[in-house]
Ligand SMILES: CC(C)[C@H](C(=O)O)[C@@H](O)C(=O)O
């Protein structure tokens with residue numbers, strides 16, 4: 001029986017709807033396992049800009065630092081996407097949070113629930129058994145280097161940067177995770193062209209001998225984008241830089257049937273942050289159709305990684321599995337065989353998960 | 358009846374084997390349509406380094422400039438990939454060629470031959486009818502900016518850069534192509550984070566009103582990596598930066614069944630260069646199993662784009678189609694239903710194509 005303080009940060013768009021469901025699951029777990037979870041809430045992204053002018057108010061950051069874990073939603077708003085000259089943007093809040101909390105490792109497990117084999121655009125026989133754990137570096141690369149304009153604004157530039165130290169700390173996390181799994185690590189880079197990738201490869205090669213039980217391969221990012229679809233089962237743990245990780249994990253969501261199923265954990269020096277990999281999805285916001293399972297599975301990661309509560313985490317995953325086995329689906333994971341009355345909205349499928357807890 | 362001079366640049370690995378077949382197809386076309394094609398050959402990549410110390414000898418560049426078109430193979434060698442500190446690399450030859458010849462637009466048509474519906478890892482019902490034309494920018498971005506080390510080699514950096522001019526010239530090519538197709542253009546960037554992407558989006562927005570008949574959408578690169586697999590038919594023409602194009606087109610090769618089917622055209626200020634999108638593939642080099650169809654289809658693009666020979670180009674594509682209809686496959690595009698005696702090697706499937714010409 002533990003006492004923990006959880007900060008709920010729903011952010012923008014469907015972040016609000018799905019995080020509310022994720023929180024209910026945490027409440028139910030606390031009740032069932034006799035823990036005391038306390039909650040607070042804070043603003044980030046577009047909603048924070050509207051309220052305070054700042055995409056990551058100091059108060060939010062302060063609350064994050066003081067909590068034992070953060071359940072996060074999403075940030076973003078089409079208004080800024082279509083205005084390339086906007087100076088203040090929702091995403092700045094997300095990036096600043098990652099940097100300030102030292103969240104250098106973003107874990108994205110890609111695993112298909114058997115019941116969703118039909119929901120993917122990839123053939124079931126290619127998918128069956130695929131189980132990949134991505135480690136995406138989250139506080140370096142072109143995301144955080146200097147950027148700007150030259151020549152009266154006619155030329156734009158972005159600087160990508162990595163230090164040995166930054167590569168090594170995420171690489172070690174990935175090697176250690178590989179040890180507890182199928183002992184294979186694929187490091188993804190573009191070392192045939194990019195200097196940061198050459199440093200990346202050097203560091204991996206240098207520390208690999210310390211993990212003689214882990215089989216290491218290096219792949220170029222373009223080849224990896226192809227192999228993920230062609231033969232997803234060849235991957236166990238994948239470690240890569242921030243930008244490549246952003247692209248490859250979104251792509252890999254198709255292995256799990258839908259982006260709406262994928263949870264992620266951002267960990268590092270302090271409080272861990274848990275969030276769906278899907279974004280704010282303003283096209284479906286407020287319609288009550290968003291898939292909350294990624295937020296629920298993010299709560300499961302939170303219980304496991306930040307609180308060390310394995311049984312509680314497994315109870316959540318198993319409840320999701322049972323809901324799928326019972327035939328319930330949100331729209332995004334329904335296939336042609338799903339009867340209409342089994343297609344539920346955000347809250348309704350959340351209630352089904354609660355029943356199995 | 359035209360007279361044209363074609364430079365054959367096989368490069369490394371399977372580049373040698375497949376380009377030889379591509380050349381035979383050009384010879385056959387010249388004979389059948391009464392053209393006079395003359396040929397020369399030149400070195401690039403690892404083979405050029407071995408012979409001259411230089412991945413793009415001046416002599417090769419000179420010959421390229423003087424020819425009417427270049428049929429290209431591939432460059433690369435594992436020896437350099439595993440040595441991140443190598444100073445001279447095969448890829449430098451490729452990049453220098455692109456820069457020196459002003460090949461700023463790389464066209465990668467992604468279209469599935471109906472006979473290969475079964476060969477893809479994606480479900481046939483998702484694929485059927487997919488037809489995408491990528492415009493990948495080829496002489497800017499992080500590929501060509503300054504790169505190096507700082508802090509005694511402990512920090513690596515790469516600079517990505519784009520000017521308005523560079524974005525506009527490729528964007529116009531893409532808009533014009535969209536006009537001749539389904540009139541949809543998807544511009545891919547990461548404008549929520551990257552400054553070069555913001556400039557990119559600005560330029561697209563600025564010139565879009567000049568093409569009122571083309572429907573434009575902007576997508577983030579991560580979302581695009583997902584959508585390409587989830588719903589490939591939603592795309593018509595896609596335009597994007599060098600690095601994003603590299604990743605997305607390799608991924609999209611799965612839409613065409615195999616990378617072994619995809620041709621590309623690099624065009625710009627001078628001589629056009631035509632090449633398969635697959636690489637040197639040293640794991641299968643010399644085994645006689647490489648798929649030469651991408652090189653043959655590159656020859657078809659060459660005839661169409663550089664020589665304006667539409668009928669000749671279509672004759673080549675139709676010959677490939679007939680070979681597939683006759684049931685012949687290389688290993689990479691065979692499916693479980695393909696009988697063993699229909700699986701041919703590089704030369705043998707090339708001979709089948711020649712029979713239909
Ligand atoms: C919203 C955006 C800045 C973000 C990123 O690129 O990191 C998102 O795509 C993600 O993957 O968390």
Ligand SMILES: CC(C)[C@H](C(=O)O)[C@@H](O)C(=O)O
Pocket residue numbers: 192193222432433448451603636
């Ligand atoms: C070999 C490599 C440098 C090249 C690239 O990244 O451009 C290749 O992947 C390609 O797509 O032509």
